[in-house]
Amino acid sequence: MTELTELVGSWMRRQRWYSTKAFEPRLRLLGSFELEPAPESTDDGSRIVTHFFCDDAPRTPRVYQVPLVARARRDGDPAGFVGEAGGRYLYDGPVEEAYVAALAALMTGAGAADGEHARAGGHTLGERIPVLSSRRLSAEQSNTSIVAELGDRLALVKVFRVVQDGENPDISTLAALTAGGSERTPALLGWLTGAWPAPDGTQANGELALMQDFVPGAEDGWELAVSAAEAGEDFTERAIALGAGTAELHRLLAGVLPTKRAEPEDVRAALDGMFQRLTITTTEVPEVETLRGPIASVYEAAAGGPLPVLQRIHGDLHLGQVLHSPERGWQFIDFEGEPLRPLAERALPDATMRDVAGMLRSFDYVAGSLARREPPVDAVAWAADARRAYLEGYASVAGDVLDEYAGLLAAFELDKAVYEITYEARHRPSWIPIPRAAVERLLRDAAGIAH
Ligand SMILES: Nc1ncnc2c1ncn2[C@@H]1O[C@H](COP(=O)(O)OP(=O)(O)O)[C@@H](O)[C@H]1O
Numbered sequence: 001m002t003e004l005t006e007l008v009g010s011w012m013r014r015q016r017w018y019s020t021k022a023f024e025p026r027l028r029l030l031g032s033f034e035l036e037p038a039p040e041s042t043d044d045g046s047r048i049v050t051h052f053f054c055d056d057a058p059r060t061p062r063v064y065q066v067p068l069v070a071r072a073r074r075d076g077d078p079a080g081f082v083g084e085a086g087g088r089y090l091y092d093g094p095v096e097e098a099y100v101a102a103l104a105a106l107m108t109g110a111g112a113a114d115g116e117h118a119r120a121g122g123h124t125l126g127e128r129i130p131v132l133s134s135r136r137l138s139a140e141q142s143n144t145s146i147v148a149e150l151g152d153r154l155a156l157v158k159v160f161r162v163v164q165d166g167e168n169p170d171i172s173t174l175a176a177l178t179a180g181g182s183e184r185t186p187a188l189l190g191w192l193t194g195a196w197p198a199p200d201g202t203q204a205n206g207e208l209a210l211m212q213d214f215v216p217g218a219e220d221g222w223e224l225a226v227s228a229a230e231a232g233e234d235f236t237e238r239a240i241a242l243g244a245g246t247a248e249l250h251r252l253l254a255g256v257l258p259t260k261r262a263e264p265e266d267v268r269a270a271l272d273g274m275f276q277r278l279t280i281t282t283t284e285v286p287e288v289e290t291l292r293g294p295i296a297s298v299y300e301a302a303a304g305g306p307l308p309v310l311q312r313i314h315g316d317l318h319l320g321q322v323l324h325s326p327e328r329g330w331q332f333i334d335f336e337g338e339p340l341r342p343l344a345e346r347a348l349p350d351a352t353m354r355d356v357a358g359m360l361r362s363f364d365y366v367a368g369s370l371a372r373r374e375p376p377v378d379a380v381a382w383a384a385d386a387r388r389a390y391l392e393g394y395a396s397v398a399g400d401v402l403d404e405y406a407g408l409l410a411a412f413e414l415d416k417a418v419y420e421i422t423y424e425a426r427h428r429p430s431w432i433p434i435p436r437a438a439v440e441r442l443l444r445d446a447a448g449i450a451h
């Protein structure tokens with residue numbers, strides 16, 4: 001193992017985006033490309049290199065994008081120090097202004113970067129946008145987000161960490177919505193695609209980063225909901241608007257991206273996906289195995305019910321994926337889909353009820369997380385009211401689809417809770433009880449409906 005690989009491995013393990021926390025990374029360097037400094041940056045001799053590392057520790061190897069800036073050490077250095085290799089100090093790219101400016105220049109200038117077994121290319125819907133300064137957001141999730149100052153406004157730059165071969169719907173969805181003039185989503189300003197060696201030796205082509213308008217003065221939906229629930233504040237109006245906004249988003253998506261009538265093979269594929277997720281969960285959290293039979297019955301019942309027209313959806317809708325802006329109301333972000341789902345499945349036309357189910361699960365998470373506080377806060381009634389209001393808002397725009405596809409909605413809610421058990425087992429094991437309790441409750445509800 002080289003010095004660089006060793007250094008990155010021990011640093012990566014501590015990052016929020018390292019997606020298999022149960023393992024010690026076993027890294028292999030696949031390729032790298034170097035970014036030109038942005039034309040407006042002062043050249044201080046720093047080198048900006050993006051590496052692709054394959055982690056062979058999990059059963060299915062994963063490829064991580066690791067942009068690093070090698071530069072001289074400065075007094076009072078910010079966070080992001082990765083280590084010293086080959087006599088140079090290495091820093092996490094997203095923390096470094098030089099990296100963010102260079103990345104934005106490459107994306108919005110539609111430039112190209114070539115390197116050792118890897119390359120990248122920028123794409124834009126408008127003109128080149130210089131970045132004056134930048135700050136990594138601390139609330140890291142699956143990826144790393146950075147706020148970039150553009151002079152008269154701000155932009156949000158997102159760097160994907162786990163990179164995959166194929167179309168990332170975060171970009172294709174936002175590009176189509178931006179071109180269609182959506183007012184429910186921030187505009188896409190530019191994106192970066194790349195090519196690198198896949199773990200199996202073939203070539204992978206996929207998306208590496210994006211830049212979009214920053215929604216000014218926006219509050220995060222999750223924080224807004226948790227603080228309202230904690231204070232016992234009514235959330236009805238907000239939830240109605242969120243439901244209506246979700247239905248508007250679905251209408252916009254159906255207008256700008258392909259739709260298709262659900263055929264038996266689509267139903268089979270959806271069921272396969274649900275059962276695969278169930279098997280992953282029961283493998284990683286074996287106690288769920290005892291619930292397999294009742295869960296399967298809910299899935300099968302939905303597959304036998306009425307089928308909707310399929311279309312592009314958000315794919316991982318929850319309160320952490322919406323922002324409330326004083327001027328623009330609810331805004332929807334992060335169209336990447338569920339990070340644990342294969343990329344090839346995520347851009348396929350799907351049922352809108354999957355998104356509705358995701359948001360319903362999120363209201364339950366608000367109550368579940370508050371119940372874990374010390375002392376506990378009882379927000380069960382708050383969550384039930386929010387749920388009702390959200391569905392009312394959705395129906396006010398979409399009509400009576402919720403009654404028509406009630407079986408599908410129940411199955412997607414259960415599927416999401418099953419997925420969440422795996423997600424929590426990998427990222428926040430102490431939160432497993434939240435989706436675990438939900439699976440049991442949803443099964444009781446389904447049994448009640450069936451009798
Ligand atoms: N366009 C935007 N305007 C303002 N804040 C944003 C914007 N996009 C994302 N954010 C903030 O960045 C956080 C992470 O973004 P998100 O797209 O959800 O990343 P991830 O893929 O890591 O989940 C969000 O919770 C939100 O607070």
Ligand SMILES: O=P(O)(O)O[C@H]1O[C@H](CO)[C@@H](O[C@H]2O[C@H](CO)[C@@H](O)[C@H](O)[C@H]2O)[C@H](O)[C@H]1O
Pocket residue numbers: 141142143222316318319320334337338339340358361362363365366420423
């Ligand atoms: O935001 P991401 O795309 O990274 O989504 C993943 O992480 C989410 C947690 O941050 C996870 O969401 C789950 O926890 C939320 C509260 O933190 C809750 O609102 C959601 O309902 C619940 O699913 C999401 O499932 C996962 O894909």
